[in-house]
Amino acid sequence: MKTYKNKKSKLVLVSALLFGLSAFGQQDPMYTHYMYNTLMVNPAYAGSRDAITITGLHRSQWVSFKGAPIVQSLTIHSPLKNDHLALGLSILNDKIGPSNRTSFYGDFAYRIDLTKKSKLALGLSAGVNMFQANLSSLGLDVPNDPSFQNNINRRITPNFGFGAYYSRERFYAGVSIPNLIENKYSSDGALSGSERRHYFFIAGAVFNLSDNLAFKPTTFVKVTSAVPIQADFTASFIIMKKLTLGAMYRTSDAFGGLIGFNFTQQLFLGYSYDWSFGLNTGKYNQGSHEIVLRFDFLTAAKKQIHSPRYF
Known part of the structure; x- marks a missing residue:
């Protein structure tokens, strides 16, 4: 029974790897804390908090599943002296099985005041992805499979994206395409794949x-x-403007819960747990853990926060 389970686990992992290489299904990592890690999703979000904002995130997906995805991201963004302009930097490390992708992107946003209470931002991002896959390290049930004998060495590929972000104090909505170029990756063997262009929509109130x-x-x-x-x-409740409790559902994939706490109006810490039921992975893992930490450094022009920042 244990041997059968190990074979099934390997099959799910290899299927996820191939799915990610060819269909881009796992090439862009998923975030349960997408509402706090917005710059990784949409470059037009840069500067929207009117502070120098640093956000770090770590996600361990499918815990106890060997070779499961592990993601770390770090973003920093701020408006410039010209309040209509903002810059950001996004760094990502995404590992699944024998493959690893590291990304560095610069973000630029131009912000337009539509009314006294609403803004529209248009954003651009540009950077590079570094991808590698040590395919020969996989333990295969069929030895010497030619598709897995040659590694994908470090491939550096450029990419760029754009987005639009509309915001009010209690509502936001955005659309974005993070990677416009569909770069191709291949090993010296038979295994090959390419990125797929993603279209994202976010909203909250x-x-x-x-x-x-x-x-x-x-x-x-x-x-x-x-x-x-x-x-x-995701449905969250904010209690006393400090404690956040919520539940999430990801279609055909997972459900879970979130908890967060604003230690100050500048410092937020959040944790989430979600359990995956897609691709039969739920039988072989103990769920996914994610933690996010965000801090706003107030500028000289913004020495204090006059109202809560919900997004």
Whole structure:
């Protein structure tokens, strides 16, 4: 029984790897904390918090599943002296099985005041992806499979993307295409694949239920060719403007819960757990853990925060 389970686990991992190489299904990592890690999703978000904002995230997916995805990201962004302009930097390390992708992107946003209470930002991002896959390290049930005998050595490929982000104090919505170029990757053997262009939509709102309780629904929709549309739906409650408790559902993939705490108006720490039921992975793992830490450094022009920043 143990041998059968190990074979099934290997099959799921290899299937996920091949799916990621060819269909881009796992090439862009998923985030349960997408509402706090927005710059990784949409470059137009840069500068939207009117502070120098640093956000770090770590995700361990499919815990106890050997070779499961592990993701770390770091973003920093800020408006410039000209309040209409903002810059950002996004760094990603994404590992799944024998493959690893590291990305460095610069982000630029131009912000337009539509009214006194609403803004529209247009963003551009440009950078490089470094991809490698040590395919020969896989333990295969069929020895010497030619598709896995040659590694994909470090490939450096450029890419760029764009996005639009509309925001008010209690509502936001955005669309983006993070990677416009569909770069191709291949080993010296038979295994090959290419990136697929993703189309993202994000939205969220906050509704006051009482003086000390607010409801915050958010969503993250991902569209790409040859893959079913996937959407995250998250419902959170903000208690005393400090504690956040929520639940999430990812279509055909996972459900889970989130908790977060604003230690100050500048410092936020969040944790989430989600359990995957897609691709039969739920039988072989103990769920996914994610932690996010965000800090706002106030500039001389913004010495204090006059109202809560919900997004």
